[in-house]
Structure formats: structure tokens, C-alpha cells
Amino acid sequence: MDHPVTLDALLASLRNRLQEAGVEAAGLEARLLLGMATGLSTAQLIARGGDAPGPTQAAAAEALCRRRLQGEPIAHILGRRGFWTLDLGVSPACLIPRPETEVLVEAALGVIDAAPEEHPRVLDAGTGSGAIILALKAERPAIDGFASDTSLDALTRARANARELDLDVRFFAGAWLQPLAPAARFDLIVSNPPYIAADDPHLQRGDLRFEPRDALVAAQTGLADLHELIATAPDHLTDDGWLLLEHGFDQDAAVRARLETGPWTDITTWPDTAGHPRVTGARLRARR
Missing domain, CATH: 1.10.8 (Helicase, Ruva Protein; domain 3)
Structure with missing residues (x-):
């Protein structure tokens, strides 16, 4: 030049x-x-x-x-990405926060605001950079925030973001809900799990080429981790607790169908700004 x-x-x-x-x-x-x-x-x-x-x-x-x-993502070059109202540090160890995930934050805030507890317990399963739980903690400081991730490098980045933002969140190392104590219960569990099928051509394009594959791809045409969270969340939710899941634009029917076979009620789907189904959630029926 x-x-x-x-x-x-x-x-x-x-x-x-x-x-x-x-x-x-x-x-x-x-x-x-x-x-x-x-x-x-x-x-x-x-x-x-x-x-x-x-x-x-x-x-x-x-x-x-x-x-x-x-082709390297601008977020990786800068080491930063804006999400919600936050400026977050990012790294190749975790997904780059995206605008569509803000739909999950909006839905979660609605659940938090309707909760009867003064300090709702909220878990972000598979937290990555910590974007979701940190956005929720910044908006609703009264929540007790928790997060898990199987990647130690991602947890290092999430903890650093929490320190930089002076937000109190407790982090656990392990896949999804596995690192939790059997008696641990939450009023809300949120997650943006991998939901892309292994043969999806988008994996060879744009920023996705540089992001961790295990944070993008799931078995069963992208549904395996969504199904696991739906199956295991009831063991860690309070009565009437909520599970909110981000998913692909064409996966809402499959997610709703799986929720309909379990102990769930008030199954709801939220669209993204393009009008595509992006987040589906449900409330756990109170135990008798």
C-alpha cells in the first residue's frame, strides 16, 4: 500500500x-x-x-x-464487541456476541420482572464471553447471577468481563447444568447453545470460520444441546421457573414440540428484528 x-x-x-x-x-x-x-x-x-x-x-x-x-472477524482484531449496553472483551475461545441474542436478554428481563422473588436466581448455561448474564446483571442488579461453560478459556474471558464491568456473577466450569450441585435451583435458566447442523454451509463463510466449532455445531441437525437443556432443566428450576433458549430461525417448531412432551406450560416464542423465530421458552409446572 x-x-x-x-x-x-x-x-x-x-x-x-x-x-x-x-x-x-x-x-x-x-x-x-x-x-x-x-x-x-x-x-x-x-x-x-x-x-x-x-x-x-x-x-x-x-x-x-x-x-x-x-476474513478475520473485526471483533477478534479489536478484542472487543458491543452487546446490549455493554462493551465486552472477546476472544477466539468464545462466540462473538450477536444482535439477535439481545432477543434472549429482552425475554429474560420480562421473566425477571414478573418473578415474585426479591433476588431471582438466574443461570446462563454455556455463557461464552458472559454476554447474556452480564447484560441481565447490569440491567437488574438485584438478581443472583450464575453462569457455566465447558471451555476454561471462555470462562477466563467471561470472568475478566465481569471484573471490568464490576458485576458480581458466579461462574462454574462444566457442560450445561452438570457442574451444579443436585440441590441447586434457579428461577430462570437461559442459554444460547450450539444449534447449527454439522453440514451447514454457513460454517464455511464469514466470521463463523474463526469461531469455536463446538460452540456452534450440535448433533441431531443442531438440536442435541437444545434437547439436553430441555430434559435436564427441570431438575434445577424452582416451581414455576422458566427456561429460555435461543435457536435457529427454523427450529422453533422442533423446540416447541420437545417442550410439549415435558412438564412445561406457557410455551412462548419470541421473534428477532427480522421477524424470524429466535427464542423459545416455557415455565415449569409447579410440582404437586
Whole structure:
């Protein structure tokens, strides 16, 4: 790449290269990459647009741009991703938080607000970066927040996010509900489990190529982990406790059908902003 004489010219060069590569938000990503390379905020880049970038800054911008052009997710390059109202640290050890998962947060907030308990106990099973439970704890500080994950690297990232945000959440290492004590009960269990089939062609495209496969793919055409959570959640829910699950846009019927065979009532599905079924949940019938 030629060496632009000003920061404005360097920004334009980055934007054009990203646009030519088909990056959808090329302008935004160019600003983020240049900000990382220079240590300048967006406001500072605007104010100093006529300044010449130093050789180190130009080289850093070039290296970051090359990584993005090779398909590496912008969240991995920056090490950050916004989710809900939070700025979260992310890593290749966990899924990049996505806007559609905010539907799960919205549904969970509704359940929390309707709970009779002063401090509802909420578990995020398979927490990854901690995005869901930390968003809930930030919005409703009175909840007792818990989270589990089988990946120790993901838990390290989730714990770091909790510390950075000063949010009190207890974390457990293990798959889904397995690390919990037999007597542990929650008023709400939420999860965004793997739900992509192993042969789904989307796994070879975009950001999914760089994310942990075991956090994306499940057996039984993507339904295995959803079914496991539906089967095991009753042992860890209070009477009238809720289970909320994110799933694929075409999996709501299968999830509802499995819930209908168990001790569940008030089965509900919430759509995402595109109108696709995205979250399905149900309330455990009170034990007699």
C-alpha cells in the first residue's frame, strides 16, 4: 500500500480497500482499525485528519487491514464487541456476541420482572464471553447471577468481563447444568447453545470460520444441546421457573414440540428484528 500523507487519506484508503473486499460496514471498520493502529478516538481522528501518520502507525494500520481482508472477524482484531449496553472483551475461545441474542436478554428481563422473588436466581448455561448474564446483571442488579461453560478459556474471558464491568456473577466450569450441585435451583435458566447442523454451509463463510466449532455445531441437525437443556432443566428450576433458549430461525417448531412432551406450560416464542423465530421458552409446572 502507498503511504498516505495524512490520517484522512489513510482512513480513505482503508475504507476503499474494505469496500472492494465486500465488507458491509467498511467506513465504520476503517475508523475502528485506524483508531486501534494510532491509539486515537474517532473524535481525535477527525480533529487531526490533516496530520501525517507516523511510520509505525501506518504499518500497524496496514497489518490490521490485511487481517480483516483475510476474513478475520473485526471483533477478534479489536478484542472487543458491543452487546446490549455493554462493551465486552472477546476472544477466539468464545462466540462473538450477536444482535439477535439481545432477543434472549429482552425475554429474560420480562421473566425477571414478573418473578415474585426479591433476588431471582438466574443461570446462563454455556455463557461464552458472559454476554447474556452480564447484560441481565447490569440491567437488574438485584438478581443472583450464575453462569457455566465447558471451555476454561471462555470462562477466563467471561470472568475478566465481569471484573471490568464490576458485576458480581458466579461462574462454574462444566457442560450445561452438570457442574451444579443436585440441590441447586434457579428461577430462570437461559442459554444460547450450539444449534447449527454439522453440514451447514454457513460454517464455511464469514466470521463463523474463526469461531469455536463446538460452540456452534450440535448433533441431531443442531438440536442435541437444545434437547439436553430441555430434559435436564427441570431438575434445577424452582416451581414455576422458566427456561429460555435461543435457536435457529427454523427450529422453533422442533423446540416447541420437545417442550410439549415435558412438564412445561406457557410455551412462548419470541421473534428477532427480522421477524424470524429466535427464542423459545416455557415455565415449569409447579410440582404437586
